[in-house]
Amino acid sequence: MDIALVCNENILAPKAKKLREKWGFTALRSELFQLRLLPEYLALEQLDDNKQGLVFVDFASGAVAHRRKFGGGKGQSIAKAIGMKPGVTLHVIDATAGLGRDAFVLASLGCDVDMVERSPVAAALLEDGLERAYLDAEIGEWMQQRMRLTHASGYEYLQQHQADVVYLDPMFPHKKKSALVKKEMRVFQGVVGADLDADDLLDVALAAAKYRVVVKRPDYAPFLNDKKPSMSIKTKKNRFDVYVKKAIGS
Numbered sequence: 001m002d003i004a005l006v007c008n009e010n011i012l013a014p015k016a017k018k019l020r021e022k023w024g025f026t027a028l029r030s031e032l033f034q035l036r037l038l039p040e041y042l043a044l045e046q047l048d049d050n051k052q053g054l055v056f057v058d059f060a061s062g063a064v065a066h067r068r069k070f071g072g073g074k075g076q077s078i079a080k081a082i083g084m085k086p087g088v089t090l091h092v093i094d095a096t097a098g099l100g101r102d103a104f105v106l107a108s109l110g111c112d113v114d115m116v117e118r119s120p121v122a123a124a125l126l127e128d129g130l131e132r133a134y135l136d137a138e139i140g141e142w143m144q145q146r147m148r149l150t151h152a153s154g155y156e157y158l159q160q161h162q163a164d165v166v167y168l169d170p171m172f173p174h175k176k177k178s179a180l181v182k183k184e185m186r187v188f189q190g191v192v193g194a195d196l197d198a199d200d201l202l203d204v205a206l207a208a209a210k211y212r213v214v215v216k217r218p219d220y221a222p223f224l225n226d227k228k229p230s231m232s233i234k235t236k237k238n239r240f241d242v243y244v245k246k247a248i249g250s
Contacts, residue, residue, distance in 0.1 A: 003121060003191070004030040007037040023120045033191050035121065042128040044121065046187045055187050057129025059104050059143065060136040068108045068139075077233050078102060079109055081214045081240035082165050083248045090248070093163040093208065095154030095201065096170050099188065100126050100147075102216065106167070107146040108139075115149045116157045119192045123151040155197065158204040164248070166205040168224070169216040170198035199225040206243060213243040 005025040007016035016037045019025065025035060036043050036054070043054035058064060074084050082090060090111045094103040097115035099122065107113045117123045126149050133143045150157060158166065171192055202225045205213045215224050217239055223229065229241035 002027040002030075003033055003035060004028060005035040005037060009037070009039060012037050012039065019124060023124045025120075025124075033187070035124070041132065042125060044125060044187060044191060046190065052187050055099075055125070057099055057125045059100070059129055059133040060139060064101055064104055068105070074109055076105070076109075077235050077240060078105060078214075078216075081233050081242050082106060082111065082167070083212055083242075084109060084111070085248055088248060090164045090211075092165045092167055093158065093161060094167045094169075095158055095205065096168055096198075097126060097149070098122060098169060098171070098192075100129065100149075102167065102169060103147065107143065111146065113147050114161070114163065115147065116152055116154045117149065118151070118153045120151065121191050122188070123149065155201055155204055158201070158208040162208045162210065164210045166209040166213045167216075168198070168201055168205055168213065170201065170224070172198075172218055172221050202227060202243075206245065209245060211245055211248045213245075215241040215243070217241060 003025055004027040005016060005020050007013060019037065019042070030047065032046065032048055034045055034047060036045050041056040041058070043056040045054055046052045082092065084090065092106055092111045092113045093116065094113055095116045097103055097117040100115055103113045103115045115126065117126055130143070130147065130149055134140050171189060202213065202215070215229070217224070219234065219237065219239055223241060230244040231242050233240040233242065
C-alpha cells in the first residue's frame with residue numbers, strides 16, 4: 001500500500017524525509033490512511049473516520065505497561081504456551097510481529113525475542129516504538145538486550161533462522177461486527193490486511209523451531225493449515241495452539 005507520511009513540525013522534517021526514503025512512503029496524499037510524524041511518536045491514522053484515533057507503538061506506558069506489571073507474569077496463558085521454565089531463557093522468533101505486544105510480554109518475562117514484520121507500515125511503527133523504549137529508564141536496558149526487529153517476510157526469515165520457539169499470530173479476517181476487534185486493530189488491519197498465506201507459515205515454522213511452535217488464533221478460527229496441535233490453551237477471546245516437537249530441557 002502506497003501511503004503518505006505527513007509532518008507539520010519543521011524541526012521533524014529531516015526525520016520525516018529519512019523515514020519516507022527508508023520505508024518507501026512515497027505518496028503525496030492518502031485517501032483512507034496516512035502516517036503522521038508527531039513530536040511524541042509516529043502514528044497511523046484513518047482519514048475517513050476520526051473516531052478511530054491514532055495507532056502507535058508504546059512499550060513504556062499505557063495498556064502494555066499495565067500488562068507487564070499486573071498481567072499475571074509467568075502464569076499468563078502465553079507464557080504457558082511458550083513453555084517457560086525457571087532458569088531457562090528461551091529464544092523466540094515472532095514471525096508475524098504486528099504491533100509487537102505479545103513479543104513485548106515474552107521479552108518482559110525474560111525471553112530473547114526476534115520480531116519479524118513484513119509490512120513496512122507496521123515495521124516503521126515498531127521501530128519507532130523500540131527506539132523510544134530503548135531510551136526509557138525503567139525498561140530500556142533489558143529491551144535493548146531482548147527485543148530486536150527485522151523487516152522481512154516471516155516465511156523467508158524462518159527458512160534461514162532457527163529458534164527454541166516460533167510464535168505466529170497471523171492476521172485473520174475478523175467477523176465484521178465482532179466486539180472483540182478493538183478500534184485500533186481495525187485501523188491496523190485496514191492497512192496491513194489479512195495474512196492470506198498464513199497456512200504456509202506453519203511448516204517452515206516447525207522446521208525452524210527446536211522445541212515448539214505456538215499459533216495464536218481467534219476462538220472461531222480453524223487450525224492453521226488444518227493441522228491439529230499437540231494441545232490448545234484457551235483464553236476469553238483467543239486460543240494458543242501449541243505444536244510440540246520435543247520437551248524443553250531444564
